[in-house]
Structures are given as structure tokens and as C-alpha cells.
Amino acid sequence: MNGAxxxxxxxxxxxxxxxxxxVSGVVLLLMVLVHLAIMHIINNIEVINYHFVAQRYATPxxxxxxxxxxxxxxxxxxNGVRVMIDDYVGSRGWRLxxxxxxxxxxxxxxxxxxxxxxxxxxARPF
Amino acid sequence: MGKISKYVTYRGHEGQWSWLLHRxxxxxxxxxxLAHILDTAMIGWGPKIYNETMAIYRHPLFRxxxxxLAGAVLYHALNGVRIIIIDFWPESTLAQxxxxxxxxxxxxxxxxxxxxxxMAWMVK
Numbered sequence: 001m002n003g004a005x006x007x008x009x010x011x012x013x014x015x016x017x018x019x020x021x022x023v024s025g026v027v028l029l030l031m032v033l034v035h036l037a038i039m040h041i042i043n044n045i046e047v048i049n050y051h052f053v054a055q056r057y058a059t060p061x062x063x064x065x066x067x068x069x070x071x072x073x074x075x076x077x078x079n080g081v082r083v084m085i086d087d088y089v090g091s092r093g094w095r096l097x098x099x100x101x102x103x104x105x106x107x108x109x110x111x112x113x114x115x116x117x118x119x120x121x122x123a124r125p126f
Numbered sequence: 127m128g129k130i131s132k133y134v135t136y137r138g139h140e141g142q143w144s145w146l147l148h149r150x151x152x153x154x155x156x157x158x159x160l161a162h163i164l165d166t167a168m169i170g171w172g173p174k175i176y177n178e179t180m181a182i183y184r185h186p187l188f189r190x191x192x193x194x195l196a197g198a199v200l201y202h203a204l205n206g207v208r209i210i211i212i213d214f215w216p217e218s219t220l221a222q223x224x225x226x227x228x229x230x231x232x233x234x235x236x237x238x239x240x241x242x243x244x245m246a247w248m249v250k
Contacts, residue, residue, distance in 0.1 A: 005209040022210050029203045036196055041243060045183045045192070050173035070163075077156035084149065113163040116170060126172035 006083070017079050024072045031069045054122035067117045074113070078106045140226040148205050151198035158195055186248075193241050200237055204229045 005022075009015045039048065056062045081102055089095040168179040182188065208225045212218050218225065 005213055008213065022213065025203075025206045025210065029206065032199055033203065036199060040192060040196060041240065044244075044247075045180065045189070046247070049180055050169065050176045053169060053176070073159060077152065077159060080149075080152045081156065084153075109160055109163050112167055116163075116167045120169055126174070 017082075021076060021079060024076045028069070028072050028076060031065070032073065035069060053120070057120055058122055063117055063120075067114060070113050070117065071110070074106070074110050078102065140223050144205055144208070144226050144229070147201060148209075151202040154198045155195065155202060189244075189247065193244050196240065196244065197233075197237050200240075201229075201233055204232055 006018065009018050043052070082099065085095060085098045085102065089098050165179050165183075169176045183192070208222075208229050211225065212222060
């Protein structure tokens with residue numbers, strides 16, 4: 001038995017997923033730790049409000065950053081849950097139902113998250 | 127042994143615990159990501175609704191949760207690096223216990239000061 005993670009699959013979509021977990025993992029390590037440092041250490045929940053986000057999203061840099069991080073983290077997490085469903089859900093029917101729910105819910109949340117990042121307009125009056 | 131043991135047992139020793147913690151922190155962070163997408167979505171309804179939503183996270187329970195979340199992310203990241211090292215450099219399997227302790231020590235070195243700093247609001 002070698003490797004600490006799942007054995008490397010032979011090929012196909014499983015191999016792609018295996019590689020994606022490792023590549024996205026390294027990128028996320030940097031992106032998420034920077035995100036945590038900025039939002040939870042340098043700033044914190046006492047100062048984060050609408051105005052804070054409006055300033056942050058006034059230029060495309062943090063929008064792009066957040067969008068890339070959202071997609072990488074979300075697909076990384078989705079694939080993690082998929083692997084766990086394969087591991088823990090024994091019956092074929094339940095596995096199909098769980099996976100289908102996962103993908104539908106996943107699509108809705110990822111679409112919502114992307115929409116918010118892309119369409120937020122700080123100049124919009126309320 | 128009951129059914130639970132089937133879920134939490136894997137190769138035993140350090141390998142098993144690091145693996146179980148990786149799954150638990152992974153699920154935890156993913157669930158928070160879902161909540162985080164919803165709270166951020168409130169910004170579309172303007173400053174009042176968004177600021178009220180953020181106020182929920184100022185509750186002491188959530189501020190403690192915030193530190194736990196940061197710890198979960200940090201462990202998942204560091205243990206992920208350990209997994210990648212062993213996957214792409216099989217010789218390091220021989221040192222897998224040392225690698226796990228390296229994860230634990232690095233985690234403590236970063237998490238303890240960060241957690242103390244993040245908890246500073248308690249004594250203000």
C-alpha cells in the first residue's frame with residue numbers, strides 16, 4: 001500500500017478527479033490562507049459590512065480572486081463528498097439518489113455564488 | 127464491532143486519525159462554504175439586509191466557530207500537503223509518521239498564535 005491519499009486511479013474521469021484534488025488543493029492552500037489572513041486576522045467580522053465589500057469589489061481584482069477561489073473550493077468539496085458517497089452509501093439506488101441530489105444542489109449553490117460575485121453592483125442605490 | 131467501526135477504521139494508527147480528521151474537516155469546511163454562499167448572497171438586497179446578516183457572525187458562538195473553522199481549514203491544508211508529498215514521492219512513505227507529526231507541529235505553531243489573536247475580542 002503506498003500513498004497517503006486514495007490510490008491513484010488508472011485513468012479516465014477518476015484519474016482526472018484525483019489530479020484535480022491535488023492541483024486545486026495546492027492552489028487553494030495559498031488562496032484560502034490569504035483569504036483567512038485578510039478577512040479574519042487583518043480585518044475581522046467587526047469591520048466587515050456592506051461598505052467594506054463595496055470597496056473591495058470596486059475593482060475587478062478581488063472579484064476575480066473570489067470567483068476562482070469559489071470554483072476551486074466548491075468543486076474540490078463536491079468531489080470530496082462524491083468520494084465519500086461512493087465509500088459510505090452501499091446500495092445502488094441510494095447512491096444514485098445521493099449523487100443526483102449532490103449535483104443538483106451543487107449546481108444551484110455554485111450558480112448562486114458566481115452570480116453574486118459577478119453581478120454585485122456597489123453603485124446601485126438602495 | 128458495530129457498523130460505526132467500519133466507517134472510522136482505516137489502516138490504523140496515525141494514518142487512520144489523519145485520514146479521519148481530513149474527512150471531518152473537509153465536510154465541515156464544505157458545509158460552511160454552503161452557508162457562506164447564502165450569507166454573501168444577502169448583499170444583493172442592500173446594506174441593511176447584508177449588515178444584519180453579518181451581525182449574526184458577531185455572536186460569541188459564531189466567533190468561536192470562526193476559530194474552529196480556521197483550524198479545520200489549516201489542518202486540511204497541511205495534511206493535504208502531506209498526502210501530496212507521499213503520493214508523488216513514494217519513498218517518503220517510510221517517514222509517514224514523522225510527516226504526520228510535522229503536520230501536527232506546524233499546525234500548532236500557526237494555529238495557537240492565530241487563535242489567541244482571533245480570540246482577543248473576549249478580553250476587550
